[in-house]
Amino acid sequence: MKKLLMVVVIIGLAVFMASHAFCEEKKEPACDYGYGYHMMDGQGYGMGGGHMMGQGYKPRALRSMKPEQREKWQKMRAAHMMDTMDLRMKLAAQRVELRTLWAQPEMDKDRINKLSDEVAMLQAELLKKRNQHLLQCRQKFGDHGWDCPGGW
Known part of the structure; x- marks a missing residue:
């Protein structure tokens, strides 16, 4: 039973850690992607087209x-x-x-x-x-x- 539990945990961790590799990247400009709410990876409040902390280099008008x-x-x-x-x-x-x-x-x-x-x-x-x-x-x-x- 312990071996089965250990295998499940290892597989779960491997899938969790590899999940970012299978995410589709958005192709449109100014997609509001970057370090957002509470510095977590993902969409945040007011983060422009940059993929780091900050506004990015694309104006909001590009979305429309x-x-x-x-x-x-x-x-x-x-x-x-x-x-x-x-x-x-x-x-x-x-x-x-x-x-x-x-x-x-x-x-x-x-x-x-x-x-x-x-x-x-x-x-x-x-x-x-x-x-x-x-x-x-x-x-x-x-x-x-x-x-x-x-x-x-």
Whole structure:
């Protein structure tokens, strides 16, 4: 009897542990999947398209879009990301340089101030481009969900 019980428990554990391998992944964007209620795996409150903790990178409006509209949005998003790539690369490089300057025992205050100003200017420029992109999305696809698409 003990052997039978042990076999049943082992088979049950094996099936339980392998069950995630047989789950079908949703193919539509912004499916609200991620660490949700009480940090458990599954759907949660307000978790966007990301599969980690946080909002994800897809606006809520994608859920109500037709496939053709999603395709157009993805093309617009890709074009926006390409347009801002140089700015984002400069911003990342200057942030790393600024962090490096702060880590030095002898701080160069003038260089830190100059880099801080440059980082602020790049952030402002990226924000302007992001707002322009969101306005275009809102005009083209409607008035919902464009307030938090994530990223620049």
